[in-house]
Amino acid sequence: MVVYIKIKEEAMQNIKAFIFDLDGVLVDTAKYHYLAWKRLAEELNIEFSIQDNERLKGVSRMQSLDIILEIGNITLNRDTKIQLAQKKNIWYVEYISNLTPKDILPGVIGFLESTKANGIKVALGSASKNSMLILDKLNLTNYFDAIIDGTKVSKAKPNPEVFLKGAKALKVLPSQCIVFEDAEAGVEAAINGGMYCIGIGSKDILKKAHLVLSGFYDITFDKLKL
C-alpha cells in the first residue's frame, strides 16, 4: 500500500528546494548532544532532564550552555563558559567518533536519492559547527548543493538566518523551500523565514510544523504528493 503524505496544494506549488537540519533529522546525534550536556550538568550539580533537553535542540552551543546554567540558577563569567562549552564539545566529538553511514536514520538515503532524482535542490541548515565532520563520517556530503552550518551563521534558531542563507545559496525563494526539522526552535525558524516546515518527530512537541512525520522510513519524494 502506498501512503501519500498530504501537503497543502498551495504550499507544494513551486517547491524547488528541500533544506534539512542535521542532528535528529538525518542522524541520531541528538542523543550524543544530550549525553554530553548531561555529563556537564552533573559536574555542575545541575539537574538536567530529557524534557529540559528539548529546549537545547537546534540552538547553538553557547546558548545551550546558557539554558543549562539558567536551569541551575548559576552565573559564570565568559571565559569559564567558553571552557565548559569546549569541554562538552570534546566529549561530544568523542561520542560521535565512531559514527558510520550505518547511523544514518532509516529512509534518509532513499528520500535524498528520490528528491535529487526529481530535480529538487538540497541544502543543509544546521546550527552545528561539527556538521562537516558528521556529513563526512556518514558519506553524505555529496548530496548537498549547499551547506549552511554553525560556522556560517551568527543568529541561532528560531532566527531564520540559517535557512534563509540556505535558500539564497540555492538561488530559490523561501516560499519555494520545505524545511525538515526535529527541533521546536528549528520549526519556528523555518516558519519565521516564510518556509513550509515538515517536523520529524512527535506531533506533541512539534506543534507549529505544517506536517509532522515520525521519520523518513519508506517516505520518498513521490509520496509527498506534490
Ligand code: G6P
Ligand atoms: C544542533 C543541535 C544542537 C546543538 C547545535 C550546535 O542544532 O540540535 O543540540 O547544540 O547544533 O552544535 P555543535 O556541534 O556546534 O555544538
Ligand code: MG
Ligand atoms: Mg535537529
